[in-house]
Amino acid sequence: MPNPESAAIGRWKQAERALPLATLVVLLWVGIGALYFQLSLPGRLPREGNYRDVAATLAKEALPGDVLLLYPWWIERARLFVSGTPVVGYLGSDVNRLSGHARIWVLAQPELPRSDRAGFERKFLPGRSPLQPPRRFGTLELSLYRNDFYRPVVFSAVQEYRSARAYVEDPGRGRLDCPFDGKVHRCGEAEQLRVAAEWHELRYEPRHCLSMHPPGGSRRIVAEFPALPLGDRLVLEAGIVGEHASGRQPELTPVRAAVEDMASGARLLELAISPGQEEMQRVERPVSADLPVALRVWVQSDNPASRETCLELSSDRAAAR
């Protein structure tokens, strides 16, 4: 009878002899794979001429109101070359509805490592229809889509802020006017107390928004807009600028922002931004487009420290089909 233990040892000895060869094969496979990756990577990247061709195409074919969306979101080198068409690319831009734009050009680099075209399309395509087949410029791919989320903007506080009247309101005590100096409504000596259209980051997204830092306590910073035509929807968006948004320290207080009808005093929209809320907060309501309405928007926070607020008050309407 064969000894089962010696048979097992024999098998182990065989395996022990095979192990180095198996390891060698695996190592060679890894090495050759890595070598292929390193050697092929430069060929998966676009050349400067490719960008120039894309820019020339956009200069020729893009319409006012078009936007260029980047995929993946971080391929911002395109911004060196493209002018005249706004370029959107930030962490999270794949799901931006871009509702202010009727058409979206998508500049993609599908050959980049870890490119997940299908994942992008799952997020991007619903509500969009292709208007042209994709065109290749080296490793760049340019596509044009109709944006079914498009809603023409009728009123934008960022666009109209120059005509606003701004002041700091201390309920029951009075107002401090914020005279307009041609660019900014400045409220006294404090640099941060101002109303102005500025670029700011809100949860990675570059936003051109209305900077309105809360004065602190029960005081509010207010911007009044004269009677302007509205669309069928009024939207208030507000957020804390930059890295301060993520703070949750106990001394931080919520920011309140509200929109009121100046004639009736009725509160039309209101939102609160709690410490730690990094995204732009958003509220909306339907409005009647029949009559122009004068509006005021205000911002308040008990403790103004690290509560630099940026907002947009807008009104849009359904696009004609």
Place this chain on the structure above:
Amino acid sequence: MSQAMAVTPRWAEKDSWIAAALFAASMVALIATQAPVGFVRDESVYFVAAQSYARWLEELFRTPGQALTDAAILRAFEINHEHPALMKMAFGLSHLVFHEWLGVLKPAAAFRLPAFAVASLIPALSYLLGRWLYGRAAGLWAAISFLLVPRQFFNAHLACFDVPIAAFWLLTVYTFLRAQREERFWIWCGLSFGAALATKHNGWFLPFVLAPLGVARAWFLTRESPAARTWLGRWVGLGAGISLLFAILWVTQGPGRFVGSFTALSPAAALLALGAVGTVVTLRGLYRAQQSAFRAVAPLGAMALLGPAIFYLHWPYLWHHPVERAAWYFDFHATHVHYAWFYLGRLLRNPPFPLDYVVVKTALTVPISIFAPMVFGLAALGGRAIAALFDRWRSLLPSFAEAVVAVNAVAPILIISHPNVPHFGGVKHWFPAMPFLALLGGMVVAGAARGSVAALRRRWPAVGLPALAVPLFAVLFAPALIATARNHPYGTSYYSELAGGLPGAATLGMQRQFWSNNVTGVLEWLNAHAPPNARVWLHEVTGLAFQEYQLNGMLRRDIRAASGPWDAEIAAYQYHQEFREHEMNIWQAFDTVTPVTGLYLDETPQVIVYQRR
């Protein structure tokens, strides 16, 4: 392989020459590639500190009585007293000699020269240790692979402490292992540990890593010698007792009073003296009872006595107020601030940090052809340790030296993996683990080559090891070499094939860079395009680094540093996810969203330059 340690190592002359050649080759490689390496934020401060320390050394030489006063010491050493002085003194002296006196090197190269030398110890020591444990091929693999990891290659250029602490950690472990077999090597272990403590605070973890190993070995060796075991027990008991008493003093007095009452005649000082005397007495007893057991723990005794002594003696800042200034130092590192760090699509700002961070970051930043053997090596040792639990596979038990290597490959990673430990700084904080992981990689690659040759010889008897090892090394090193060459000098941006390179890492949501040195990628453009006397804001670049770029001829001297976009004509923004608002500030200040140039590595934006309209 496990029997390798059973053979007394013969430190053949040939191996010493190979180690020396590896040291020299590393020096040459680092010197040849140093010029374009930018000045990282910390380094710019170390340059100034180094000059200050060197001035003090000059003063010490000229007017020792004056230089030794606390006021003079404070004037010189107050700057950057967050870190010990050893490397900064070396940087300063090198600058003094090679730049100021001899004028043969530019300022930055002169500062960095000692860093190159200490970094070059790693390939040499890795070779010697690998040669001893697993043979020449494994030693060569470990030596070469360390500098073929692009982030390690980059850091080896810097007048900083992350690679030097890895070198001194390795040196301490190397001398610890040699002390197990060779007379008097324990003294070198103590001195190496002192150098580690004098380099960076990571060194203080070494005793926690090595002590259990040394004591366990001594315990095993004294199993048949009751007298030796008694002396060993006394020494361990002494250490445990003193540690306990220190802990009681700390808890009962509180940190403030404990530090305040730590005077020459205090209970704490008496405990220290008791520990020192007791260590000498008990280890002397152990030496007489059993020399092999003595050799197992003598390096630990030397570390305990020499390490803190060197730490104190090398750093004049501690001389007049050792306890409170050392206490400040420890408190600074124990309560270090957390910087924002982008990891897998989210910004880590505060603890607790993800437990997997260090492992994932290592996997994504070590070239896969070097990383895979490391993983296989660690798994093989683990597998052998588990198999050895069974009688029939007892012979697979890893040797003591292998256990030491494995523990040191894992310990620095485990320490930084703690969710409350600061997680910024890329991979540099666990560099001390990397030479040991490289050794395990060497074990696998050399083992695969050797074993395969043995198998092939049954059919082709003429096949020799080099015939297989050389092409295997070439295939595995080639991708790392290409990546290192393509990536240099932007080492903090490198990501491996596993990540998908820099583009893959950007899509994964990984930190693209840090430390500001990538600004060198746009300096040439600035020199060519900035108007005369232009005010330029180099985001994240310290004022000191700005000056160094000018001093080293990398930036035009007429260009002036702006403090922000508001007073700048040109701004170079460093792309960090947590700094996006800074770029928006540039858009706002310059009234443009269109950059004029930038540094884009494999398409990933790193530095973006804007010019005021």
